[in-house]
Amino acid sequence: MYVSITAQSLGGNYSSSSADFVAYLEKENQDLEPENREFFFNQYNDEITPEEVVREIDANTAKLEKKEPRFYSITLNPSARELNRIQDSRNDLKTYTREVMKDYVASFNREINGRPVNIDDIKYYAKIEHHRSFKGTDKQVRENQPYASKILKCKVELQKVKRGEIDGNISKLENKIMQLEKEAPHHQNGQRIVQGMPKEGQQNHVHIIVSRKDSSNRFSLSPGSKYKASQVQLNGKMVKRGFDRDSFFDRAEKTFDTCFGYHRNFVETYNARKEFIQNPKTYFSLLLKLPTNEKMLAMKILKQSGMPIMPNIPTSHAQIALKVFNRLRRGVDIAVKSSSIGI
Structure with missing residues (x-):
């Protein structure tokens, strides 16, 4: 389960309104009949219109500075194994989303008023999407990129030959392009995988837009706080502050496992992905200690996810230290993005 929290973008081409983001989330509803469209939902209601979402989020921004986010975006991205466990059920994803927002x-x-924040204190709207596209950070796109560059170069040369700008063999260039297309390591339905290509298979995931202000429009609730837990004096009174992102990501996984009886492999956990980024040596040491069947499953999951792994798992701590730090460092940025650690 990959969970991310992203602050609303401000400045540039972005408005301080949520309208642009809500319109983006409506993209899959274009050209669909009303009965086939996905509506927004929240903790208690289904079939909420995009107009209501924009109206409610935009009206809930009292006393926020111009450069402060009006809302945050949370995404819940179940893996193929997790979707298979819940049979890709729309109702199950709604149930899970509502439990995650309690987390x-x-x-x-x-x-708030002397009690912990509860689910009725937040204003959020969620929407299920059924399609995902390949991103530039995906393993398939990255490993296809050298071939894409060569293909583009050949196509540019081919057009120049056709226009008579340079001499060349048109048939030879066309054959070279076809050969490069075949040699690219990753294909889907016979086509070379490129950035923006829709992914096949089950791709259901959830987008959530949550207001920065609480439902009373009086208190600021920022998951982007740099504090996990602290107290500060405000107007002569000690006030608690902070948001524990580690706790949230960990709770979100455990909630899924509890709701659907899912057995989570070591490499699927947030704590393991975090360990990989912060201490690869320890990560692989723990991986090696898994029972044989769990280790085999872990390697299969890593290979499918595109997580950077070594051709041969090292057998000693010395090998781990050497190989991890010399050969895996380049994969850290990708791992950070895929596991959505941080804000």
Whole structure:
């Protein structure tokens, strides 16, 4: 389960309104009949219109500075194995989302009127999407890129030959392009995988837009806080502050496992992905200690996910230290993005 939290973008071409983001989330509804469209939902209601979402989020911004985010975006991205466990059920994803938002409020170190933040204190709207496209950070796109560059070069040369700008053999260039297309390591339905190509198979995931302000429009609840848990004096009174992102990501996984009876492999856990980024040596040491069947499953999952791994798992701690730091460092940025660690 890959969970991410992203602040609303401000400045440039972005408006301080949520309208642009809500319109983006409506992209899959274009050209669909009303009965086939996905509506927004929240903790208690289904079939919420995009107009209501924009109206409610935009009206809930009292006393926010111009450069402060009006809302945050949370994404819940189940893996293929997780989707298979819930049979890709729309209702199951809604149930899970509603439970995750309870985990979200539980991760705030805040009090409202002398009590902990609860689910009724937040204003959020969620939407299920059924399609995903390959990104530039995906393993398939990255490993196809050298071939894409050569193909582009050949196509540019081919056009120049056809226009008579340079001499060349048109048939030879066309054959070279066809050969490069075949040699690219990753294909889908006979086509070379490129950035933006829709992914096949089950791709259901959830986008959530949550207001920066609480539902009363009085208190600021920021998951982007740099504090996990602290207290500060405000107007002569000690006030709690902070949001524990580690706790939220960990809770979100455990909630899925509890809801659907899912057995999570070591490499699927947030804590393992975090360990890979912060201490690869320890990560592979723990991987090696897994029972044989769990280790085999772990390697299969890593290969499918595109997580950087070594051709041969090292057998000693010395080999781990040497190989991990020399050969895996380039994969750290990709791992950070895929596991959505941080804000």
